Amino acid sequence: MPSALSGGRDRSWVLAAIRRIEADFQRSSDTHLIPLQLPGFPGIDLYLKDESSHPTGSLKHRLARSLFLYALCNGWLREGSTVVEASSGSTAISEAYFARLVGLPFLAVMPESTSPEKIAAIEFQGGRCHFIDDPMSIYGEAQRLADKFDGHYMDQFTYAERATDWRANNNIAESIFQQMRLEQHPVPTWLISSAGTGGTVATLGRYVRYCAQPTRVCAADAELSVFFDHYRSRDPELYLNEGSRIEGIGRPRVEASFLPAVIDSMVKVPDVWSVAAMHELSARLGRRVGASTGTNLIAALACMADMRERGAAGSVVTLLCDSGQRYARSYYSEDWLKKSGLSCHGQRAAVAASLDSGRVAAELAASWQTAGELAVAQA
The missing domain is CATH 3.40.50.1100 (Rossmann fold)
Structure with a gap:
């Protein structure tokens, strides 16, 4: 050094x-907050923080x-x-x-x-x-x-986790709360982010505590990653011999920037469901998103399903991490998906039905794992 x-x-x-x-x-404007209409979840509003609009195209x-x-x-x-x-x-x-x-x-x-x-x-x-x-x-x-x-x-x-000014300075959490001020439910019930380094989740968790907000923070994890198991066990020595298939999120070892103590819940999402949600969301938005956004959407579904079960109204905010244009030869190639074991036509139909009806398809609900407050609520 x-x-x-x-x-x-x-x-x-x-x-x-x-x-x-x-x-x-100073030359950059803030990223847009996109409402996603889901008639199957009356009283629950879902928003996507579109981080793909940054000059370099991602969160x-x-x-x-x-x-x-x-x-x-x-x-x-x-x-x-x-x-x-x-x-x-x-x-x-x-x-x-x-x-x-x-x-x-x-x-x-x-x-x-x-x-x-x-x-x-x-x-x-x-x-x-x-x-x-x-x-x-x-x-x-x-x-x-x-x-x-x-x-x-x-x-x-x-x-x-330490380089970002989590108290203010237009960090992603402050930006979300500012943009939500005029919405029907201005204080989100859940903030949801997948974990790559863990830095974004740490910023969200610290900010809501610093501002004394009742908002809960949920971290979404990929299939080939140790973060979810570390959250449950706090074992710092967890290790995998292969990396995540969902680019940008999930890690084969516990990283210093992943802070489980500031997270209220976690959802571990099988890769095929992340890819399925990515394709379904892309069709609904009219533009391609990356697979980590699909992971976020599945975790958001878990949070919304819990709210619906409890009869709770409110808002849920998750992240559109990057554009799908970067994955034309992988997640958007049927040949690549088949070779990778991620062909997902049936899963995509189940995601669509879940979003439209408000009732999570049985095969989807059985596929994810939850920890923290969501696990307690679903027990």
């Missing part, structure tokens, strides 16, 4: 870099901005230093954007299975890609390359 700042030249460069990032933020734009400001203010970046990140795609795209904004080279370390569209997007932003076979070696390889190039390893999985 670079040494602390020294000399006026280093300080001047850092201040100029921070100004560029803040100026870029990770917020994280990358926070990580760069955190690194700059801590004296970890200097003029000419190489920025290195371990990322399966979206974070790397966003970090490449900010690296180019401040004039630094960027290198992404990623699994070979990363979608060609994401690789192209990183390179479009001026970044370079370094591929590895073993997903678990991504961390050590990123640090090795940072040391080799005398650069800085951003380490999103450690710093995501």
Whole structure:
């Protein structure tokens, strides 16, 4: 890691870099909050926070901005230093954007299975890609390359929860509450986010506590991930030998930024149901969304079903994480889905029926796992 700042030249460069990032933020408008009409859930309003409209096309734009400001203010970046990140795609795209904004080279370390569209997007932003076979070696390889190039390893999985200003500064939670002010149910009953680093979920959980809101926070997890089991057991040594098939979320090990104590409930979603929900939601919106958004929608269904069972009215807000345009050769390719065991025509029909009727299809309800408050309510 670079040494602390020294000399006026280093300080001047850092201040100029921070100004560029803040100026870029001032040029950006907030992301839209989309209501999704679901007649089967009267009195329950569902909203999607559309993070795909960021300049780099995903929720990770917020994280990358926070990580760069955190690194700059801590004296970890200097003029000419190489920025290195371990990322399966979206974070790397966003970090490449900010690296180019401040004039630094960027290198992404990623699994070979990363979608060609994401690789192209990183390179479009001026970044370079370094591929590895073993997903678990991504961390050590990123640090090795940072040391080799005398650069800085951003380490999103450690710093995501602490780099974001969770009290204010237009973080995603504050933005949601501001945008909900004139809605029928302005204070959400549930906020729902899938977990990649865990940083977004940590921001949501901390913010509602800081503002003394009654809102509950639900984290959605992918099939090949340890977060759900860690939430239940608090075992920090959990480990998988393979990575998640839902790009951007789920981890094979417990990450430092995943904070179970600020989460009220979790839903673990089988991958085939995430993909099915992705396809159904895309049809209803008239545009493609990514598979992690499908994971969020299934978790939102679990929360809404619980509210309906209790006769509760209110609002539920979840995230549209990124655009499906990045997955034309994977989640939107029938051949790829068949080869991956994720062909989902029957599951999509069940998701559609659940959304329209307000009664969750039996096969869907039997597929997910719940923990925390939802598990208690459904016991």
